[in-house]
Amino acid sequence: MACYNWCVEVSRSLPLAAGVGFALALAGCNRSPGDSPSDTKPARTAFPQVVYQQGGVLAAPKVITVTFPDDPLTAEVQAFGQSVASSSWWNTIRAGYCETPAGVCVGDGPAGASVVLTASPEAAYSDSATGGPSTLQTWLAGAIADGTLPKPDDNPITNTIYAIYFPQTTVVTLDGTQSCADGGFDGYHNSMTMGSQQVVYAVIDECAPEPPPFPNVTLDTLLQATTVTTSHEIIEASTDPSALSYSYYLDFTNPNTWGWLDIAGGEVADLCVDQFGMNQDQTTDGPYTVQRIWSNAQAAAGGDPCNPVPSGEVYFNAAPRQLFFIIPVGSQATFEVDAFSDAPMAPWTLSAQDWSLSKAAYLSFSIAGATSVTSGTNGPQISVNNGSTVEVTVTLLSDPGVLMPAEADGSIVSVSGDLANPTAAHYWPFVVMSPADAMDSGISSTTTLKHHPPHSRRYSPRSTFRPGTRPGYRAY
Numbered sequence: 001m002a003c004y005n006w007c008v009e010v011s012r013s014l015p016l017a018a019g020v021g022f023a024l025a026l027a028g029c030n031r032s033p034g035d036s037p038s039d040t041k042p043a044r045t046a047f048p049q050v051v052y053q054q055g056g057v058l059a060a061p062k063v064i065t066v067t068f069p070d071d072p073l074t075a076e077v078q079a080f081g082q083s084v085a086s087s088s089w090w091n092t093i094r095a096g097y098c099e100t101p102a103g104v105c106v107g108d109g110p111a112g113a114s115v116v117l118t119a120s121p122e123a124a125y126s127d128s129a130t131g132g133p134s135t136l137q138t139w140l141a142g143a144i145a146d147g148t149l150p151k152p153d154d155n156p157i158t159n160t161i162y163a164i165y166f167p168q169t170t171v172v173t174l175d176g177t178q179s180c181a182d183g184g185f186d187g188y189h190n191s192m193t194m195g196s197q198q199v200v201y202a203v204i205d206e207c208a209p210e211p212p213p214f215p216n217v218t219l220d221t222l223l224q225a226t227t228v229t230t231s232h233e234i235i236e237a238s239t240d241p242s243a244l245s246y247s248y249y250l251d252f253t254n255p256n257t258w259g260w261l262d263i264a265g266g267e268v269a270d271l272c273v274d275q276f277g278m279n280q281d282q283t284t285d286g287p288y289t290v291q292r293i294w295s296n297a298q299a300a301a302g303g304d305p306c307n308p309v310p311s312g313e314v315y316f317n318a319a320p321r322q323l324f325f326i327i328p329v330g331s332q333a334t335f336e337v338d339a340f341s342d343a344p345m346a347p348w349t350l351s352a353q354d355w356s357l358s359k360a361a362y363l364s365f366s367i368a369g370a371t372s373v374t375s376g377t378n379g380p381q382i383s384v385n386n387g388s389t390v391e392v393t394v395t396l397l398s399d400p401g402v403l404m405p406a407e408a409d410g411s412i413v414s415v416s417g418d419l420a421n422p423t424a425a426h427y428w429p430f431v432v433m434s435p436a437d438a439m440d441s442g443i444s445s446t447t448t449l450k451h452h453p454p455h456s457r458r459y460s461p462r463s464t465f466r467p468g469t470r471p472g473y474r475a476y
Helices: 003-008 016-027 074-086 088-093 135-145 222-239 255-263 296-301 435-440
Strands: 050-052 062-067 113-116 124-127 157-167 171-174 185-194 197-206 248-250 282-285 288-291 316-320 324-326 332-341 348-354 363-367 380-384 389-396 408-418 421-433 459-461
Touching: 062 074, 074 088, 074 113, 074 157, 074 222, 074 288, 088 222, 088 282, 124 135, 135 185, 135 197, 157 222, 171 185, 171 197, 185 222, 197 222, 222 282, 222 288, 248 255, 255 324, 255 408, 255 421, 316 408, 316 421, 332 348, 348 363, 348 389, 363 380, 363 408, 389 408, 421 435
Parallel strands: 062 113, 062 157, 124 171, 157 197, 324 421
Antiparallel strands: 050 248, 185 197, 185 459, 282 288, 316 332, 332 389, 348 380, 348 408, 363 389, 408 421
């Protein structure tokens, strides 16, 4: 049995009695006894696929743009909502999201409609994606029932999407997380039960744009930031519409997706959010700025997985050969990372960083042959180019069981240009668990490894990961 395959195929059933022994072997899995050296380089690790999980998609999404009095963006977001679900951008990014190969697909929607409300919003609303109390849903249901807002279509999961734009001065709290706050969100999508229907809606908060992290990044206008959030939520509301079930989402039973789930989230827009704050996730749709969206086809081809691909782009990244580690606290694991680009380009800087959801450090790294070793979260650095393979060693510093996902998150980060003013940056995440946390997550004689229930999955990012910083919160 080749050591590489044995390491990564951890989703199979594992005997509980062998749990710790397996973990220790996994941590040192550079070669197993009896394995003979091989000069054949393993195939590069593949990008994950967003998989259909039977929850339905919207075949003809119709956007109802809802604004409050004195919203300065009313005219622009009304025009955007009228055409967003049938635009050239839409027809590029929706491709392939079907219930079955020959079944219902996310399609073009009819022209959107709009309503300008006559009453100002309340100072605050609560909402829940998990069935908790929601003053926002009570308000929305009342506005539909009394004719303030048009009624949805008759589908069990409505193709009608109510896109509700709130001013920054209104605080919306979703399951304890607040809009436009440090640690908050710019928007989310959700659904609510009305009779026998799931009524789909999106909340878009007109938050002040975040200052760019680098001098060469232009600050978004309020309109740009708002339409990026709207585009994120409309495609996710169409590919994963109901709060009662999953549709297009990462396979959270596969440990090789857990790093992506923790860092980015599991939906088609989440996976393309620029974690470096460089606006690499943005493109244009006529006069509007919108988000680039995950493409399973492009991910399978091994190039830039986010659609549409910028004209003239040379995509580069570095893929760990192993994406899931079980090691005791204080122990190490060594793995190889393959750097790649889809066309010739200058060498770039590769680093290994701790992206765990904590201000405390859970992981430390070394890279064989690193030319620069820095303190803090930037980690060790080395110059690489297409075809380079580097050896990375990760040490688990503390038990990550206290973290929300009970696992530490590492990331292989690739940056081109000057690190203080980079031209592009990409990442590839992986997960580290302790043996006890791994067993708590489902290693037993009768079950396979399963991720904890996914985090609340309906946020648009308010902030991003950046080199040298840790996240203040999770964005989905």
